[in-house]
Amino acid sequence: MKKLMTSVAACLLLATTAYAADLNPAELRQQAQELFKPLPSTVPAVKGNKITAEKIALGKALFFDPRMSASGVFSCNSCHNLATGGDDNLETSIGHGWQKGPRNSPTVFNAVFNIAQFWDGRAEDLKAQAKGPVQAGVEMANTPGQVVATLKSMPRYVEWFKAAFPGDADPVTFDNFAMAIEAFEATLITPAPFDSFLNGDDDALTAEARQGLQLFMDKGCASCHAGINVGGEGYYPFGLIEKPGADVLPENDKGRFAVTNTADDSYVFRAAPLRNIALTAPYFHSGKVWGLKQAVAIMGTAQLGEKLEGNDVDLIVAFLESLTGRAPDVTYPVLPAETATTPKPAS
Ligand code: HEM
Ligand code: HEM
Structure with a gap:
């Protein structure tokens, strides 16, 4: 009986396979x-953030810049490595002071299409999301004020913010930092x-x-x-x-x-x-x-x-x-040089 059952199961399996193959x-x-x-074959439109070439270029620099973290060690790319699937391939991420965070890092590739960001969807979109890791104690452990001071200390960054946000009287802000990163991330398709x-x-x-x-x-x-x-x-x-x-x-x-x-x-x-x-x-x-x-x-x-x-x-x-896609060609950006007024890395 058991043998019969086994052969029936085998036939069913074959039938399923044959059906599927046909x-x-x-x-x-x-x-x-x-x-x-x-x-889509082009960069998608993003709500409340007109995507321009200048914003994308600035966002790319910010994404790769470890000086956005308090220690000067961690950039977005540390945990969302664009060369390895847009994540860090660790169980849970390692951030400031070698601390292990509570969750696995998701890929930034195609994240622009998610209904909301993070495993629990707590950030409405990528610009809201980008403000999180910079301030998270276990990630980049920085403050918005310190990020802005760091950026304003480098004339090249000030120029890039002006070009990316031409209508703004004071373009170097934490909000614009997040908008530029969102623009770059929208290209990661x-x-x-x-x-x-x-x-x-x-x-x-x-x-x-x-x-x-x-x-x-x-x-x-x-x-x-x-x-x-x-x-x-x-x-x-x-x-x-x-x-x-x-x-x-x-x-x-x-x-x-x-x-x-x-x-x-x-x-x-x-x-x-x-x-x-x-x-x-x-x-x-x-x-x-x-x-x-x-x-x-x-x-x-x-x-x-x-x-x-x-x-x-x-x-x-x-x-x-078959969902593994062609990663965009991203040339590693040359970042603005520090000046005497650039805040020193904290330990
Ligand atoms: C989540 C971007 C820095 C670790 C995310 C997500 C995005 C993102 C878009 C959500 C993806 C999704 O929900 O599918 C960025 C940007 C960064 C940055 C733009 C720089 C400003 C970092 C750093 C680390 C890190 C430095 C590691 C130390 C994580 C982790 C999550 C996450 C663990 C999931 C957290 C959760 O769901 O609670 N990041 N990230 N990120 N990122 Fe980052
Ligand atoms: C996560 C595949 C069915 C909801 C995942 C992951 C895979 C996967 C590979 C891990 C993603 C990652 O680590 O980035 C599949 C397959 C399914 C299936 C092949 C069918 C056999 C479902 C169904 C639901 C669901 C029916 C909803 C009822 C989820 C959720 C997560 C997840 C909520 C996130 C889990 C977490 O918090 O870690 N799925 N899934 N999946 N899937 Fe599915």
């Missing part, structure tokens, strides 16, 4: 287009094979990636991870069906509860955007899971109440790998 790419695309959107597929190229995805895409939609992953960033659009309990153990979901981080103070928001997090996910291990806000296959299997049990078969996990991972 998928018509055009039908698959049509289904996918209802859930996902390709990245990574078109991927999945976009080419959505745009009509059948061959952009391997057969495995197409089967994985079908599974991603059929199993219900796309009910939370959809839209332009394949996630980043809504909030859900991590452990909707089965709460992962404290080794993956530490009990002290209650996610959106800290933002809304509503009991229903305990352990609620933003459904993570999945573009470039193959580059951004370790996974989850805790950074406790190093393998993408393991992360997918955890999502199966935690969010769908389903133990995913090994083959299904492999196919879903093949799809997720």
Whole structure:
């Protein structure tokens, strides 16, 4: 009997595989287009922040400038390294005074498309977000006043702020610092094979990636991870069906509860955007899971109440790998030189 059951299961598995292999790419695309959107081919417009070449250039300099931190050691790029997927590949980030922060660093690539920023969505947009790390004690540990004093001490920066904010009487401000960084981040877009597929190229995805895409939609992953960033659009309990153990979901981080103070928001997090996910291990806000296959299997049990078969996990991972995009060419900027009045780094 057991043998019969095993062979029935094997046939079912074969049938699923054969069904998946026979998928018509055009039908698959049509289904996918209802859930996902390709990245635009130009820099997106950003609410309340007209994007100009001058702002982008200034924002890039600020993004790479470690003097924006109190110690003079940490730049945005320290934890969002544009050469390694836009994150730091650490469990949780290391910042000021070698302190370990509480959460894993998400990628800045395509972050402009997220509904709100941070794992718990506590910053409305990128300009609100950019003011956070500079002041966070475990990150850059600086103050807005000190950032402005540092910037004003370097004539080249003053010129760049004037060019980026031509109408402003006093352009070197912390608000404008954040606006310029937001403008630069809006350019950090990574078109991927999945976009080419959505745009009509059948061959952009391997057969495995197409089967994985079908599974991603059929199993219900796309009910939370959809839209332009394949996630980043809504909030859900991590452990909707089965709460992962404290080794993956530490009990002290209650996610959106800290933002809304509503009991229903305990352990609620933003459904993570999945573009470039193959580059951004370790996974989850805790950074406790190093393998993408393991992360997918955890999502199966935690969010769908389903133990995913090994083959299904492999196919879903093949799809997720098709979300790895072409990183923008970013030339490392030469930064303005310090002067005698530039504040000295603090320890
Ligand atoms: C989150 C940008 C500096 C570590 C984020 C996000 C963005 C960002 C856009 C949200 C991404 C998302 O929600 O998907 C910046 C900029 C920085 C900067 C522009 C410089 C001004 C740093 C530094 C560190 C760091 C220096 C490490 C010491 C993190 C962490 C998170 C985060 C851990 C997630 C925090 C949470 O969700 O509570 N950053 N970042 N960032 N960044 Fe940064
Ligand atoms: C996180 C994939 C289903 C909500 C993640 C991550 C992956 C993933 C790889 C880690 C992202 C990162 O570390 O940057 C999948 C797959 C699914 C699935 C393959 C289907 C098998 C779902 C569903 C929901 C959901 C159905 C909502 C009910 C979330 C949330 C997070 C997340 C809230 C963030 C968790 C955290 O705070 O660390 N997903 N997911 N996912 N997913 Fe899913």
